[in-house]
Amino acid sequence: MHLVDQELSEPYSIFTYRYFVYLWPQLCFLAFHRGRCVGTVVCKMGEHRHTFRGYIAMLVVIKAYRGKGIATDLVTRSIKVMMESGCDEVTLEAEVTNKGALALYGGLGFIRAKRLFRYYLNGVDAFRLKLLFPRPDLQPSLQTLAYKDEHDYQIPIEGCSTNCSKF
Amino acid sequence: MADDRGFNVPTTTTASAAAAIPSGDGTVWTNVSNLLSSACNELCDGELIHGDNFSLFAAMSALEIMDPKMDSGMDNGRYHSVDEAIENGAAPVPLSFDKTMDVICILDIMDHLLACEATWHKGHSLAQTVFSCTYLMRLDRTSAHPLLHSFCRLVRATCNVVISVVSEARTHEEEDLFTIAYGLPLGGEKGDTFLSTLNAVEETLCRQMRACKSPAAKKMVVEGTWTADQEPLQTNPDLEEGFCRALLCRLRFRKHYYHLLMCMKKPQGRGFELARKHISSCLLELQQMQKSAEFLRSIGCLTRKDTVPMETTASGRHPVGFDANLNIRSSALAPPRAIKTLSWDMAFEYFKKLLHDLDVICSFSLDPLLENVLQFIVEFQKLQPDLVARAHLHVLLIQGGKLYGRDPVFFVMCKASALPESMKDLNIQKNEAVVQLGQCLINLLKILCTNVAWQRRKLGKVLQDWRVIYVQLEIAFREEFGEFSGISDENVCMKLARHILIWVEEQTYWIALRFLSLGFELELYSSNEYCMVYWYLYVILVKLAEKTHLKQLSAADSAKRKGKKKRDSVMDTKDYRIPPAVMLLQCYICLAEGLAMMLAAMRNELKLFQHVGPFNTEYERFVQHFEHLQKACLPDHISYHSYKDYTAQARLSTLVTYNHFKDAQKIVKELKKSFANDPDKMAELRSIEQVAERNNIAINVINRVGALDATLKISLEFTYHPIFAVAVVKRS
Numbered sequence: 048m049h050l051v052d053q054e055l056s057e058p059y060s061i062f063t064y065r066y067f068v069y070l071w072p073q074l075c076f077l078a079f080h081r082g083r084c085v086g087t088v089v090c091k092m093g094e095h096r097h098t099f100r101g102y103i104a105m106l107v108v109i110k111a112y113r114g115k116g117i118a119t120d121l122v123t124r125s126i127k128v129m130m131e132s133g134c135d136e137v138t139l140e141a142e143v144t145n146k147g148a149l150a151l152y153g154g155l156g157f158i159r160a161k162r163l164f165r166y167y168l169n170g171v172d173a174f175r176l177k178l179l180f181p182r183p184d185l186q187p188s189l190q191t192l193a194y195k196d197e198h199d200y201q202i203p204i205e206g207c208s209t210n211c212s213k214f
Numbered sequence: 215m216a217d218d219r220g221f222n223v224p225t226t227t228t229a230s231a232a233a234a235i236p237s238g239d240g241t242v243w244t245n246v247s248n249l250l251s252s253a254c255n256e257l258c259d260g261e262l263i264h265g266d267n268f269s270l271f272a273a274m275s276a277l278e279i280m281d282p283k284m285d286s287g288m289d290n291g292r293y294h295s296v297d298e299a300i301e302n303g304a305a306p307v308p309l310s311f312d313k314t315m316d317v318i319c320i321l322d323i324m325d326h327l328l329a330c331e332a333t334w335h336k337g338h339s340l341a342q343t344v345f346s347c348t349y350l351m352r353l354d355r356t357s358a359h360p361l362l363h364s365f366c367r368l369v370r371a372t373c374n375v376v377i378s379v380v381s382e383a384r385t386h387e388e389e390d391l392f393t394i395a396y397g398l399p400l401g402g403e404k405g406d407t408f409l410s411t412l413n414a415v416e417e418t419l420c421r422q423m424r425a426c427k428s429p430a431a432k433k434m435v436v437e438g439t440w441t442a443d444q445e446p447l448q449t450n451p452d453l454e455e456g457f458c459r460a461l462l463c464r465l466r467f468r469k470h471y472y473h474l475l476m477c478m479k480k481p482q483g484r485g486f487e488l489a490r491k492h493i494s495s496c497l498l499e500l501q502q503m504q505k506s507a508e509f510l511r512s513i514g515c516l517t518r519k520d521t522v523p524m525e526t527t528a529s530g531r532h533p534v535g536f537d538a539n540l541n542i543r544s545s546a547l548a549p550p551r552a553i554k555t556l557s558w559d560m561a562f563e564y565f566k567k568l569l570h571d572l573d574v575i576c577s578f579s580l581d582p583l584l585e586n587v588l589q590f591i592v593e594f595q596k597l598q599p600d601l602v603a604r605a606h607l608h609v610l611l612i613q614g615g616k617l618y619g620r621d622p623v624f625f626v627m628c629k630a631s632a633l634p635e636s637m638k639d640l641n642i643q644k645n646e647a648v649v650q651l652g653q654c655l656i657n658l659l660k661i662l663c664t665n666v667a668w669q670r671r672k673l674g675k676v677l678q679d680w681r682v683i684y685v686q687l688e689i690a691f692r693e694e695f696g697e698f699s700g701i702s703d704e705n706v707c708m709k710l711a712r713h714i715l716i717w718v719e720e721q722t723y724w725i726a727l728r729f730l731s732l733g734f735e736l737e738l739y740s741s742n743e744y745c746m747v748y749w750y751l752y753v754i755l756v757k758l759a760e761k762t763h764l765k766q767l768s769a770a771d772s773a774k775r776k777g778k779k780k781r782d783s784v785m786d787t788k789d790y791r792i793p794p795a796v797m798l799l800q801c802y803i804c805l806a807e808g809l810a811m812m813l814a815a816m817r818n819e820l821k822l823f824q825h826v827g828p829f830n831t832e833y834e835r836f837v838q839h840f841e842h843l844q845k846a847c848l849p850d851h852i853s854y855h856s857y858k859d860y861t862a863q864a865r866l867s868t869l870v871t872y873n874h875f876k877d878a879q880k881i882v883k884e885l886k887k888s889f890a891n892d893p894d895k896m897a898e899l900r901s902i903e904q905v906a907e908r909n910n911i912a913i914n915v916i917n918r919v920g921a922l923d924a925t926l927k928i929s930l931e932f933t934y935h936p937i938f939a940v941a942v943v944k945r946s
Contacts, residue, residue, distance in 0.1 A: 058279045058280065059279075060274065060277045060279055062262070062270070062273040062274040062276075062277060063274045065262065065270055065273070065274070066270040066271055066273070066274040069270060070270060123828065126829060130829065143737065153740050153825075154825075154827065155827055155828060155829060156825075156827030156828070156829045156830040156831075156834070156835070158738075158740075158743070158835050158838050158839060159737070159738045159739070159740070160738075160838060161667070161670075161671055161738075162667040162670070162736040162737070162738060163387075163388075163667065164387065164388050164389070164665050164667040164668060165337055165388040166388070170337060172667065174738070177838060178829055178830065178834075179830060179834040179835075179837065179838050180829065180830060180834070181830050181831065181833070181834055
């Protein structure tokens with residue numbers, strides 16, 4: 048909570064964290080370095096207008112640890128769980144000025160589906176980003192996706208977490 | 215009584231509260247304070263109540279962080295109500311017993327209110343901006359102070375006019391906040407009676423300004439020997455003229471602004487000529503206000519409180535009587551945004567822009583031809599107008615279900631379909647499908663006046679409506695015209711059906727083009743998606759050009775049939791020229807195809823502008839971006855495979871030889887003759903020329919050295935046109 052409070056512009060109550068982490072613990076990942084939590088991703092998934100959709104609610108890595116692929120790894124792990132759980136797509140919002148987040152998600156295959164006027168409390172617009180998983184029934188002629196090997200996503204720091212512990 | 219946690223828990227229900235809500239037949243009031251207190255004591259830190267109707271989602275959603283109604287930890291500032299603030303002297307009337315200070319304070323209020331109003335227009339709540347002014351919250355208190363009172367009444371009246379215009383237009387999501395006025399004292403004004411008080415105040419100020427220039431008047435002020443009708447504004451004769459000017463220009467700006475808004479409210483643009491005069495006056499008074507800033511800063515009126523000068527007042531002083539937190543408990547929920555009031559300079563820039571945008575609307579000739587209306591709206595949106603300006607355009611265009619409140623929709627559609635006026639009297643206009651088509655058109659015009667982010671989402675959704683209405687019209691025309699037996703009637707009916715159906719298709723592709731184009735403005739496409747976007751743009755443009763040309767040919771054909779040569783087609787004549795509107799579309803076709811092929815070639819040969827992701831492929835991104843177009847079959851038989859097939863063989867060497875950009879340049883050269891008297895079109899042609907020329911050069915350079923020189927960096931920039939990029943080649 049402290050990590051998110053410090054780094055994100057939107058204020059969340061403890062009830063927000065409880066909601067996500069208690070109901071979808073398998074989608075929440077923490078990254079640790081020498082016993083210190085340096086990054087986290089918090090997500091959910093569920094039915095949304097006849098699709099099964101994953102949603103990335105929060106993604107934070109503290110400043111000193113950025114640029115090392117930690118955020119990409121955290122997000123990738125949660126997206127993999129979503130995919131394996133049967134999600135059709137994954138979505139999130141990001142500030143239009145957040146070049147880092149846009150590059151990260153763009154690199155994973157998210158498109159900018161919509162622009163949301165003055166979405167954030169600071170008045171900044173947001174993009175709704177969406178990742179559509181392939182549906183083999185629609186494109187049988189396509190080759191199966193080649194996923195990168197697991198080891199490409201391991202962070203070269205000790206104590207890399209799996210699922211989060213309770214708050 | 216305080217419990218262990220320090221909460222004050224009432225132990226008895228007061229008599230007045232009980233009387234206000236009496237017990238019913240099966241209900242009785244009972245005091246549960248002790249029960250609640252015990253329950254609270256049982257909860258430890260970090261524990262949460264679970265219940266069937268209180269899920270984790272409910273717990274999260276119940277809180278509105280930073281809203282003091284829900285967030286008890288919010289520090290609400292000094293006072294908890296307007297009355298408390300007034301009792302503690304936060305908004306004194308008069309502002310000072312020293313008349314000079316009183317005038318300075320009033321000027322600060324006027325300036326800060328202007329900044330608050332601009333802040334409100336830019337997306338904050340009325341309650342926390344304009345109505346953060348305690349004097350406005352209790353206007354009756356100022357009745358003995360004519361200057362402050364009439365100014366406040368004018369501000370209140372202006373807010374009412376603006377709210378009524380924006381309410382009439384469409385607002386969505388974040389813009390819905392604008393019209394929320396719950397709990398604010400906006401009523402109380404009957405008609406324009408406040409204007410006569412304002413005029414009297416203005417006359418007094420004029421007299422005072424004239425008087426202060428005479429030495430005799432100055433002597434009177436110094437000696438204090440004036441009569442009732444000679445009373446000066448304040449007691450420092452050297453500052454009298456400056457203060458009078460400063461007050462007059464502020465009053466006059468507001469007055470002209472109010473009159474401007476009232477003129478624009480008149481239907482069918484009847485008040486536009488006078489509105490434009492008020493706009494000019496507003497701009498002049500704004501200039502005077504800016505000049506007065508120098509005077510106000512020079513008189514050294516800053517106090518100890520103003521160690522950091524305020525940015526919202528000309529004097530730099532903190533204005534008296536403002537508190538954004540005062541009515542937060544009684545007003546409706548608003549996003550808990552930090553309210554940063556626009557600076558005075560930024561407020562000026564806002565109002566100048568608003569006046570300019572309103573002037574553009576007032577200059578519009580109320581063209582009855584739909585394509586000109588659409589062109590006007592598109593050009594107007596390029597100015598990036600804010601909500602108030604857009605609302606005025608909306609209200610002008612659609613009144614009582616008619617264009618400008620004047621032209622029935624069927625009439626507009628007939629003209630758009632290049633049908634003669636006599637058609638507007640046909641009974642077909644009562645047909646359900648035709649009525650629905652009219653509704654689609656009205657809806658389209660409303661959508662086009664909204665903010666572009668929301669607009670694009672809506673345009674995507676209505677594409678299917680337009681396709682469905684096309685099918686319904688085909689069926690309706692077949693059913694309706696099957697009843698006519700006379701040959702001449704049949705010709706008329708077939709002509710109507712053909713023209714309207716062609717127009718509906720043309721309009722549908724126009725919407726598709728607008729949908730795709732707005733994606734660039736909203737930065738929805740990343741560079742590795744440009745290839746597919748330009749390709750789809752090319753496909754849509756081809757269909758649009760085809761339909762536009764078909765419509766113009768049908769119109770020309772119909773006109774020709776009335777003349778002597780009844781059998782020949784228009785295109786058979788040797789001096790047939792492709793209409794300029796179609797040629798312009800052909801330019802865009804060349805640019806779109808050129809860019810798609812150039813990017814495809816760079817991808818095929820140099821592996822540039824492509825993306826391989828771990829979770830999906832280009833196919834999924836194509837499906838997402840063009841979902842609405844594909845669902846509406848715009849056009850038929852177009853798919854991802856069509857795109858891949860078309861671009862798979864793109865090669866730079868081929869593009870150098872067969873160059874779409876050169877084609878665009880040739881057409882532009884021809885078009886310049888047709889659009890010589892249209893400055894907007896000429897500017898557009900110049901942009902197209904620049905894009906074509908630079909991309910032509912880029913292709914040649916890349917073809918010669920691209921594969922060989924690893925230091926070459928190619929980027930895509932929108933320097934010359936907001937939709938068509940230019941490839942920029944640099945050495946890294």
